[in-house]
Amino acid sequence: MTAPSSRLIVAIAALASAVAFLDGTVVNVALPAMSDELGGGLATQQWTVDAYLLTLSSLILFAGSVSDAYGRVLVLKIGLIGFGVASIAVGLAPDPVTLIIARALQGAAGAFLVPSSLALITSLLQGTAQSKAIGQWTAWTTGATLAGPLIGGVFVDTLSWRYAFLVNVIPIAATFVLLARMKGTDRRSPDARIDILSAALCTLGLGGIVFALIEQPNLGWTHEAIWMPLLAGTVLFVAFVLRQRTAAHPILPLGIFTVRNFWTGNVSTLFVYAALTLNGFVVGVYLQQGAGLSATLAGLASLPATLLLISLSSLAGTLSAKLGPRLFMTSGPLIMAAGSLLLLTVGEDFDYWTQVLPGLVVFGLGLALTVSPLTSTILGAIGGERSGIASATNNAVARIAGLVVIAVLAVIVGGTLDLDGFHRAAVATAALLAIGGVVAYAGIRNPRPASQPEEATNKPG
Template sequence: MGKWSPLVAVCLGAFMLLVDITIVTVALPDMAHDLNASFTGLQWVLDAYALALAALVLGSGSVADHIGRRRVYLIGLVVFAVASLACGVAPNVEILIIARIVQGVGGAAMLATTMALINVTYHGKDRAVALGLWGAVIGIAASAGPVLGGLFTEYVHWRGIFLVNLPISVIAIWMTMRAVGESKNPHASGVDLPGVVAFTASAGAITYGLIQAGEDGWGAAGTLGWLIAGAAALVVFVVIEIRSDHSMLDLALFRRPAFTVILLAALAMSFAAFAYGPFTSIWLQNVLHMKPLPAGLALLPMSVASFLVAGTVGRHLHSVAARLTVGFGLVVIGVGALLLHTGSSWVAVLPGLAVTGLGVGVTGQALPGAMMATVPPHRAGMASGALNTFRQLGFALGVAVLGTVVRGGSSFDNGLESSYVVAGVVGVVVGVIALLFLRSRDSVDQAKPQQVLGAEV
């Protein structure tokens, strides 16, 4: 097979797992109708996948270092394909949610290994080309989700957005087996299974509590119980990581203010820029009565603006202080969310989405390089995994929190507008925090170019 076959095999998996974060957005109203799903059920269709990605990507990377990155990538592809089939034939929303969790498990295995496979397969100029093409695929995946979801939902069926993964997975598995070589980390420590379990329990319980708050109220015993359980699991996770000889997340890194601020910024970017997207899609279709494809296209201005920024000035942003790119980028994201409002036409959301996209283009490009500059080279893989974890966690928590806000409004329009305000405030506040506390003196300044690019997931 050709020199670029390994890259194609890796990019196919990366494209699928990232598209499936947003491809369901436009299909939510049809899913609700066919499966008789509640608003809470729809939130879990989104969050089940994002939470599995967030909780397992660091642990999957550790497993891959031990048993082989190619092997874990292949396992991820198989699990993802089987789960996609289950999603596509799910008879009710409960089965769909379970299948989405399993799909996220497979996605985490792929997300944890795609970059490492590229790094060990290509060298020199070929590596630079491979990373550039991989980055382009990531950008396209982010843009294509709502549009592809609209196409399948309107002209095929919402189940098609999952079933289309099957032939793509088969091709990716075949190419990986034929073209991708195996690699391991000979210096890898043990797998932090207790840490993975504690972190998963914490993230899941907190998200469940936040979603229940929208249904039962913040003072309900169930809501408080889940939130307290999540907090307790988080404490257990911290204790495990402190005592572990092979922790999945070195808590000593949090002593670096820049490391903490960058993770907070990654979480805030997903929260402030993407978490209201599913509810905007529901508004476009259920209130404005738009069909799925036009609704997906109405969400496209954000992705287009982000893609244009990344393609025109993205390569120059690494020479600008991270305090400015991350900070001002988040402020722009927040301002974009504050500009969003409902109305009688989809045009009402166009300016806000476009402005938000500009901020995403800047912040999304700046975060990986900023993260790599704050940690020593031997922690680059862990730092990259942590960045991916907090991005997915920001989306999952954002869907839970903003869903509660939407449900608390006097009408869907009123609740949606309130969610835009909450998202905007989060973006602006964390942007100001980054401007104030993200300092260049915290940088290690030992990041390699491929590590910087490799973190852009």
Template sequence: MHGPQPCDAGQIQAVRAPADAPASAATRRWVLVATVLGSSLTFIDGSALGVALPTIQNDLGGGPAATQWVVNAYLLTLGALVLVGGAAGDRFGRRRVFLIGIGVFALGSIACALAPDIHALIAARAFQGVGAALLTPGALALIGATFPPDRRGRAFGTWAGFGALFGMIGPLLGGWVADHLDWRFIFWINLPLAALTFVIAIRTVPESRDPEARGLDWPGALLAMAGLAAVTWALTAAPDLGWRSPLILASLLAGLAALAGFLVAEARQAHPMMPLALFRSPVFSGINLLTLLLYFALGGAMFFLPFDLIRVQGFSATLAGAAMLPFAAIMGLFSGLAGRLADRFGARLSLSLGPVIAGVGLALLAWPDPGAGYVDGPLAGMTVLAIGMTLAVGPLTAAVMGAVGPGQTGVASGVNNAVARVAGLLAIALLGVLLSAVFVARADSPDDRALLGQVMAGGDLDSVATDAFHAAFRAVILTCAACAVLAGIIGGLTAPKRERHGLK
């Protein structure tokens, strides 16, 4: 799901309090308005697009791999550059970088809306991800730089509350647009929001910098992006080209070499974007492994679920979007309560029980047979998944910030957020391989990969192909469930027993 990430609160708390006179109440209100509107671009766009993907594939063509890259291209640039984006704001001006991010995201949205084919859309989505990598940490930093420490908790709560609201609106909007208009309107909607945000930020948001900001780790960012891109491409293309293809083997080797180079660069950089010393803390390493597994499960399930709901269960895109409502509603309404429970009983209980409950919810999503309705279909699974995620996400911030020194909380929170985004990227690629393998084993067709593309695009298919896809979807969802349960086990072994929240 696209929305606030696990350690967003930690990134706000880590911003140095301004040394000059505090901002006026009016300025603080306008900063909050600008950051909410700017963040809504990524929240609405990402959540709306997921439900519209089957329609996009049907319209633009392209096989399963190309459809995966519509999401992966965005996650790739966002995940690789988000840490650099935050550092750039500290050094060159948070408002400036935030505005540049808004502009880049808006231009990317225009390119998406005008894309003549699936490959152009993929390229435009990668450009959008660059904009998101600048505006997302920029919004959090602006809140931290404008609000004094004792007011940041309420400001973050307002920002996150609107994020949950946009998380509810996005899937419904995407489904309705896909059913009644043209999926391209999902991207055109971004333009008036971007223009309004730009005007408000220019007129009302003060500029701020961190006088102690350090250099930008461009070598690390580029190596991470190159390595992830090569590995992800190999995983998504392997079902079509074969695992023994020289292109696949070369891409895997090049990607692994680039990622190894990234680790070497981070060890040698004076100001690395991901200080490896942070991982000397068993708690920090454990929490990030938990985050990787939990958001792998969530990202994979939310990508493939709309295809099953629309192609197998017979949902309209609008109804498929409505299936996401329990998730956003429960997380938005009960995140505060989950945080108070973690304060009282300790983070370890929440970080072990929450992911296990989320795993049960994911397993319930695999239960309904083809043709199930809303109530006997996704409702129970999405509700239980939301309860588990709500329990788990709140304590993550406290656990991450408590695992490192006071001067490292900002970068530690940023690393955890980047891990959550990269987890979604890896999930779509790896689970796509599993989906294809199970479908090919179950389908009776001379060209199984082409048939899989037809199922995902909504062609007229027989019951054998539909049942094969549903079996493949079940394998994917049960794998996601197992990853969530494993995340809970890791939380029980590594999470602190009792932590105080960084934000009050």
């Protein structure tokens, strides 16, 4: 059978992931309209977001291991069906309880989409073709994340928030059509098994930790509903890690953390994605509440960064494969840090064109230089056979980083997201990005020309 083209592989991977990334941010601008129609107040708004994050973060490592064991295409189909059904349930939700349950199901399905789609690229493509494909995947999926507020704002302002979720069936249906051309490409382990105990320890452990991070801003660290799940989750996750040392079929092969570019890249990811989450949240909220822009205009404000990302990510991925990722993973975050500091020009007399646009353009340039080389380096450090869990691990790190930074948001902004709080957040974002760049400079090593990806059995770098 003819091997699928790189265009087909990227199209499937990007479409499958984009719906999950898009829904993660589109909901932010839709929350007021959802609350007005369904009721439930602030608690409903919080759990509409948090239910998605909780199941997504808790299940993502398990989903990555299932992808490696049973095949990317099969797991993608399961995730797509689940996400489509859950999206329809969200769009038709008659009350807050149904809405929150449907969002939790969306997050669970999303956990199966993201690692499997990216692993499809890393398992079927190699070398420069792989780096270019990851660049294209990065551009479209990160672009979907950044475009979420704009899309959500347009639906809220012109139609209804419900359409922002019901429209998911279109890219899902298109992905299924494309998947029909991928017959015979799935690679399944002949002795595939999932350690159920490890899966339970991982999911419950991450779930307890994530729940505590989500609810901590509301209840405080000393509340029993926070420290007890946090403690229990930590104990369970430690037990999960210990079990991976002896399990015949580990969900998380600990050997992958002996690969220098893998663990260093994930440390850099921790800081870079914490900064991206902080910047996206603060800019989106301040432009509406502080500067008085509508939901649609606030979404449009991020368009320059999105366009730069889509335009340059593929090129950055290709150049990174030729020149080595260290330059890009160092300079990209530092350029983003400079863009964030330019937002300190925002003043009481607000002007988007002179105070916000320059910073977002510089930020978008740095983002385009960073994300594709970062992703390619982390996944390229691990063989294609384990690309599902490598992708899942990196996604888990990124999600946890975002949750942590939002959990301490009040501390960062000084209690209120006024102009002073906005400036504090810009400085904090720049600091996180600078640390991410320094980590990459100190830890990342450019692969030798024509060398094969490092395997998890290599000695520590």
